[in-house]
Amino acid sequence: MVENADLFLRLGVALAIGFLIGLQREYAHGGPGREIIAGERTFALFGLAGGLAAMIADQLDSPIAFVGMIFLLGAYSTVAYFIDARKGQVGLTTEVAIVVTISAGAMAYWGYLTLAIAIGIVTTVLLSIKLETDRFARNLTKEDIFAALQLAVISAIILPVLPNQSFLPPPFDVLNPFKIWLMVVFISGISFLGYVAIKVVGPEQGIGITGFLGGLVSSTAVTLSFSERSNREPDLSRPFALAITVAWTVMFARVLIEVGVIYQPLLKLVWIPIAASGLIGLIYCLYLFFSQRTAEKGDIEFSNPFDLGTAIKFGLLYALVLLVSRAAQMYLGDTGLYLSSVISGIADVDAITLSMAELSKTGVVALPKAALAIVLATMSNTAVKGGIALAMGSVALRKPILFAILMMLVVGIGTALLFQVYI
Incomplete structure (x- = not known):
């Protein structure tokens, strides 16, 4: 059983990871007159949702709750992708970032805090160096x-x-x-x-x-x-x-x-x-x-x-x-x-x-x-x-x-x- 203080820490890390990744997405694609499917608040909630889904799965001793959460949020990302595609904005980067955020949130709850934080930082860095990686390619x-x-x-x-x-x-x-x-x-x-x-x-x-x-x-x-x-x-x-x-x-x-x-x-x-x-x-x-x-x-x-x-x-x-x-x-x-x-x-x-x-x-x-x-x-x-x-x-x-x-x-x-x- 996870103690309350430890539980708050793990879910807090999940929330922070999502906020960090969302902040980058907001900075890169947000702004006046620009619409994005998820910003810093939504990504923070994605990270928290991943942690909560993992917790519920543990409490029920069944992976169904976690799989169901992944399925629902994956369906949301799929719908968002097709909406962007109809606007001529083709790309899966944000949608994949959502999946990574949810997974990192779940890992934070399961106690892999260092690994979850590292994944969040690496993901943010990869999202931030688009110009450099494009030039490299x-x-x-x-x-x-x-x-x-x-x-x-x-x-x-x-x-x-x-x-x-x-x-x-x-x-x-x-x-x-x-x-x-x-x-x-x-x-x-x-x-x-x-x-x-x-x-x-x-x-x-x-x-x-x-x-x-x-x-x-x-x-x-x-x-x-x-x-x-x-x-x-x-x-x-x-x-x-x-x-x-x-x-x-x-x-x-x-x-x-x-x-x-x-x-x-x-x-x-x-x-x-x-x-x-x-x-x-x-x-x-x-x-x-x-x-x-x-x-x-x-x-x-x-x-x-x-x-x-x-x-x-x-x-x-x-x-x-x-x-x-x-x-x-x-x-x-x-x-x-x-x-x-x-x-x-x-x-x-x-x-x-x-x-x-x-x-x-x-x-x-x-x-x-x-x-x-x-x-x-x-x-x-x-x-x-x-x-x-x-x-x-x-x-x-x-x-x-x-x-x-x-x-x-x-x-x-x-x-x-x-x-x-x-x-």
């Missing part, structure tokens, strides 16, 4: 959909059937097919999410935003694009420097996320120098942002970061970096490990980051050495992208970019070396 291409299907295939079909063990002697013992492909799925997923974000927001939303979202996909692409563009539009070199620095800063955050997901003990060592470089980049980004604002668009043509060919190439690169790092550590000691990290960082910081995380997780490489190797790789990658910007960018771009490069490298390497002393 319009911007999708056949290749994007095919790439998403490929990502689903390698995640749900190929990965589970790969053997989760190594079959070769050292240094080839690091080549575990399952773990290698798992890293492919992980990195592809991050890049694909960044690409989807650009599709939703649109690359034209601003130079700074493009730099941020582009950093999730490819900070090198952002560097190349804005460096080349600075020669055609030298007056915008400072905003271009902002976008490039933002992309580099996102790269540091991305490294920390990768390490944290793979092996958290390593994150405890590597986060200080990486975060220090990222913090310097963030402070410099704020300085560039407030010193010269611009409404200029930041168009960059980002290709879809995922296709099967790209995934296979990254898998091979990751396996090669794993093998080279293991062999260098076996035959050349720590010097070989650090040298391979610097060289690998020139090509791809993700591969060496994941490799060091995996090697430290399996005990092949000590945690302090793996941490320093990751720092050297990120600094190497930053230096290379900085060199690209300095070589390809305009004269006006070089000064702010050079300062960003020097500050990130000095702080990152200096912090890493200082930190190593105390390990």
